[in-house]
Amino acid sequence: MYRWYVVNTYSGHENKVKSNLEHRAMTLGHRAALRQIVVPTETVSELKDGEKKSVEKRTMPGYVLVQMNLNEDTWGLVRGTPGVTGFVGAGDEPIPLTQGEIDRLLKRGAPTGGASAQQTGTAGATARPRVSQFTIGESVKVISGPLSDFSGEIAEINEDAAKLKVLVSIFGRETPVEVGFDQVKKV
Secondary structure, eight states, rough: EEEEEEEEEEEOOOHHHHHHHHHHHTTTTEEEEEEEEEEOOOEEEEEEEEEEEEEESSSSSEEEEEEEEEEHHHHHHTTTTEEEESSSSTTTOOOOOOOOHHHHHHHHHOOOOGGGGOOOTTTTTTEOOOOOOTTTEEEEOOSSTTTTOOEEEEEETTTTTTEEEEEEETTTOOOOOEEGGGGEEEO
């Protein structure tokens, strides 16, 4: 039975582990046992060199999701892949994810099925909706902390940490300062 498992990798090597695992499965004849290998990503907007750009970011650094039929052969195949440090689970036994967990991790509304489940890819790359009351380039005033009463322009928004990177003018130079959503107000 095909179930989803979380594989721990060296941070920054997720895509390399994915390609190594695909190659090893093909050459060792276990391709049918590994249905899907996913490096969970999302698209976020960043301000770089004064331009707003969309960038792919890993949502789970150091982890790869694998949908597979777990047996001794596939367990050894995954564990022996360069860059893999092990499965996430209790002791030596990998614990499969529930369908709710996998839907949340891959930002899906419906269960996996059909032809898309047969493909290997970086599924789950979705654009995160902006729920922040702030936008990049907006002017704000710092209302608490050591820089209170300074005004500046928002350069970056980190929704997960509820933080903003604001460019404030200190001694005539624009300096990036990280503040919480609750430490600023719109001007």
